Amino acid sequence: MANNSFGTLLNVTSFGESHGSGIGCIVDGVPPKLPLSEALIQPYLDRRRPGTSKFVTQRKEDDQVEILSGVFEGKTTGTPISLLIRNKDQRSKDYSEIANQFRPGHADYTYQMKYGYRDYRGGGRSSARETAIRVAAGAIADMLLKAALGKEYQIRGAVVQIGPHAVDKNKMDWNERHNNPFFCPDATMAGQWATYLDKVRKTGSSAGAILEIVADGIPVGLGQPVYGKLDAELAAAMMSINAAKGVEIGGGFALSSIDGSLASDEMRAGKNLETPSFLSNHAGGILGGISTGQQVVVRVAIKPTSSILTPRKSINNDNQNIDVVTKGRHDPCVGIRGVPVAEAMMSLVLADLLMRHKAQCGFNFC
Amino acid sequence: MANNSFGTLLNVTSFGESHGSGIGCIVDGVPPKLPLSEALIQPYLDRRRPGTSKFVTQRKEDDQVEILSGVFEGKTTGTPISLLIRNKDQRSKDYSEIANQFRPGHADYTYQMKYGYRDYRGGGRSSARETAIRVAAGAIADMLLKAALGKEYQIRGAVVQIGPHAVDKNKMDWNERHNNPFFCPDATMAGQWATYLDKVRKTGSSAGAILEIVADGIPVGLGQPVYGKLDAELAAAMMSINAAKGVEIGGGFALSSIDGSLASDEMRAGKNLETPSFLSNHAGGILGGISTGQQVVVRVAIKPTSSILTPRKSINNDNQNIDVVTKGRHDPCVGIRGVPVAEAMMSLVLADLLMRHKAQCGFNFC
């Protein structure tokens, strides 16, 4: 993959730093005549916006997106769409102290050593602020998929674990995740998380999370083996999210322990070849890197926020031992706001693969 | 990523099917003057070769590689290197029965539906046979890294779990993995796996596995954020391996449950900025998508082999319900031979990112 570009046919190139003038992207390859406006993108951004509850960062950003190109009279023209979100609440002075420090768990040290120079304010380019623009780009992909695949299609994400507290799969209610600040699909667990995160915050620490993203209404056939496989593209997409440390598809790591006779998904004939019944979905909707027509299921592990008030041992630019305490306004659990980001990445992957599939397999003789 | 190409500057394009004339690849972008010959590649292939123990497929392939181009008088010339392995022991008749069947857990159904047509013999392109050529390409990447990074550099892989039986991290002895047919870094566990897999084979079933691949001697600075991150590239690489269902870096999924104050790796000053001490390696040697200079650690979940003798419900090309029994010669645990493949993929990712790093950050003014 290119450095800051993602996708082959639906191509997103992003830019921007946490405390620069703004963040933005160019989405190239979008089909023409798709209805698009700032108003249509904004709801996606609002789901990821900071400052909406005490469990996320208190930085105040309204994250208003501006469409700079590629849209004419409310519809896409097929030309590149540029999106821009100006930064507003950059309190750079919060960061003057870390100009010379390498915060443990952050990219300060690696950026400094790779580039020999860095914009240290808020982590610069390595900040999760960059993910806002992924959500904006993902909104376009989502609208494209809706237009192309119809109303059976939808992508939904949830937090299924915070710290050691996991949602019971059998109690998941997707609608519930709109009723709490955690995208939690289980009301009882949402209550537990609130208590847990309050405690975590008060001790000056943070918590990790596991996200689950599922796509419905995906037709059989998406994925370009053997290196552009749907699961490979999803893995790259999810692992590129800040603080992600693991990705699994369907049964994932747990599948490794299961007996082979139980691990693959049996089939029964449906109305036609396109619509068989699968008796299970261990594969997470992907076989040989190609969608099966089942629900596509991905889980992402997010490590605990590295910016914490607890002092941590580190070094500085002058190679001296120091202690680091990260003040500023931080998410006690970055995984929460990761949900709309992971949804966006899945939209982008699927839209790109849909276009690639059409390009190769959409001929009259195929 | 392109369909069958992998890597940006060190670019591998592969071809071939399980029961066609052979498998091969073109490795483009290799620096000139690197010593290279068939004899130098062969040992890598021998580690993955079938038929070497009763725990892997009994298909007889000597996997002799031929270098078709790009090498002159024992050294690379900077031009594309083409590698070819002819198939020898293709008993296609083994597969006549499955021409019309979709084996559960295999890509038969998805290839048929995506392309409307498929080479069903041994799974065709979706067969793990394709991974042999990744090992050959990875050998070149490994030799390139050795030449560039020196003798501190090495990439090692092991199986750390088969079925429910996991190696104890504290008992791992990397040298031990040469002494058993499982790449197992623990002699006692190797014995247990032998018993377990014998039983699995006899019941006509199969087992999954978890692989761990680590790289030593990787300098700080490799990885091209924010989409060409080292971990994102590794995730795509590993998830593109047949039967892979999960990838994690360093602490991985377990990190999600840990308290934030314990999750990031503290640092102490070393001789210079390039050589700090890290007091732990939860990050798996990657921060912000860039190598830290620590050991790079990846784990891959491999599902149980889908080709089993136990009858499974499925459908056929005519949309009829059938039962499928997969005869032929199969690995009871495909994860085992996945080790050299995963090592190869890590070599390819690191070599590509080393070249990309040099290209961007190797100027005299940097």
Add this chain to the structure above:
Amino acid sequence: MANNSFGTLLNVTSFGESHGSGIGCIVDGVPPKLPLSEALIQPYLDRRRPGTSKFVTQRKEDDQVEILSGVFEGKTTGTPISLLIRNKDQRSKDYSEIANQFRPGHADYTYQMKYGYRDYRGGGRSSARETAIRVAAGAIADMLLKAALGKEYQIRGAVVQIGPHAVDKNKMDWNERHNNPFFCPDATMAGQWATYLDKVRKTGSSAGAILEIVADGIPVGLGQPVYGKLDAELAAAMMSINAAKGVEIGGGFALSSIDGSLASDEMRAGKNLETPSFLSNHAGGILGGISTGQQVVVRVAIKPTSSILTPRKSINNDNQNIDVVTKGRHDPCVGIRGVPVAEAMMSLVLADLLMRHKAQCGFNFC
């Protein structure tokens, strides 16, 4: 090449339409620590700016560029650099008439038929206004090349023919092109062109041009055969400029008529292998797609401006025959302002190939 992205390692993705909110681009892959600011880019843009003489369009655009990212305290950080130029003098009403018309020689018909929908204002994305941002991106490439190659390096462009009036190669004086509004390297010819273009304008017509761009101080070795050849990349770059209809390298088309004994450039030994003398430069500094160390020479043919006052036969969206007269503010000879654009494209190609060369051939063992 991607739709709106150019370059492999030094990657430019551009956006924007003639009468939208602005034009811009993201330049990804720029090495860190390169001094950069709006003030350093502006002089490049000023050379292409409209409204500077009566021989170019009278549209008033000050073409002030804003750097949105990738630069911190006056130096690049290695992260993507986004550049934005807001449009100011979009008199869209000038174009209301052409909303429904296909202007001969313009892209109105092809955009309408390709996308089924178009931003007709000023040609939308197909307008030469897009080239302003190429000049801004090229400025970064030029500064990178200067920093890397030293003061022997320079790229210079000139108009060497307008209409049928060609500059005599033996009378070319590169310094002269700063003294006239045509980038003409011959004072006498500049006078003739002024008279000629005045007449062309008064008759409501337009003129074509031939540009010549040369690069000095380019080391031997740039170019990535066999498809990433220096000449192939230059040809694509130049032909992507609006109104370009031909590209030639060195002797170009004229070489086809020359006897073979005169067509290749003889060599004499210099101080070392890097510095031979070539007795001629028919090859335009490129052999086998790789720079020879000589001056790199490219010429580009630009067709006459298609926007003219002379009525032309055409059709409209309703498939009716019409006559088209193109009013508005247009360059009588778009070739003139093509010079800084073609220079920029050459800078971008060379900087990209320099990085690609370093990546492959810069190892200690090469």
Add this chain to the structure above:
Amino acid sequence: MANNSFGTLLNVTSFGESHGSGIGCIVDGVPPKLPLSEALIQPYLDRRRPGTSKFVTQRKEDDQVEILSGVFEGKTTGTPISLLIRNKDQRSKDYSEIANQFRPGHADYTYQMKYGYRDYRGGGRSSARETAIRVAAGAIADMLLKAALGKEYQIRGAVVQIGPHAVDKNKMDWNERHNNPFFCPDATMAGQWATYLDKVRKTGSSAGAILEIVADGIPVGLGQPVYGKLDAELAAAMMSINAAKGVEIGGGFALSSIDGSLASDEMRAGKNLETPSFLSNHAGGILGGISTGQQVVVRVAIKPTSSILTPRKSINNDNQNIDVVTKGRHDPCVGIRGVPVAEAMMSLVLADLLMRHKAQCGFNFC
């Protein structure tokens, strides 16, 4: 463009040297169910084969292509197609003398300096022998275009000038080019060329040529502005051919001298918007980088063969002055056999852009 890969969706990666074991390529992205076999490709190769007349090299190569993958029971499967042509008549000893010499006009010097090492036999990778495999890959593209576009589609190439002797455009008869060894569309001129080339050969020299390639039956809409324009892609494709020094589209360089009122192509309404009449074709069938539906017209300038018997001044690896005489078996005019190569490159560009167009603009809402 990648080093040895060409095309975005229909992607060709080639390998091989003049005197190595063979040349080959992988064609990735080919749609499934396209009839394909060695027998279908061979006629394309036969048109380019050496040794067919005294006006081309006397090297004896039957250029038999082997399909190694991607085809099953006579049809493509959608997986990568690998093609291999073994070299047969490599008289490497012909080249022992040049191991240490840099032949003027050849890539010997640039390959040596770029890579520090080279396969000098017959020019190694820089030899025009590589173009054989482009013809094989182009054959697939041509068959794909035929299947997709129907029988109105065809690509035809001719030599329209050898040395100073140009075919009169008004006398061109495309059928005639099958009746002479020059792909000459004018019987009288073919006779003159025979006499001229006989003289050139006897004097130990060589001749250049101009090729013209035209495509019929190309629908309006192909081309991906602003960097993946049809003309930009064609320019790169043609300039990547060995010995090419110029490319022009439609009126090309001559358009620069024409009055603007005559330079663009007027239109008249046809049966529907897809089928207007154009009253001329100065644009060569391309406006704004997108096909107009007219004939696509490209011309390529090929320099005289650099391998000649006339002694030329040069240097050697030891930086000594020498005289070079190039013996061996060479084409007196490499332009002749360039015709099928240029046709192939045009097929590849058009097929790739057709797929890219379908991917972006083929949605039901477009």
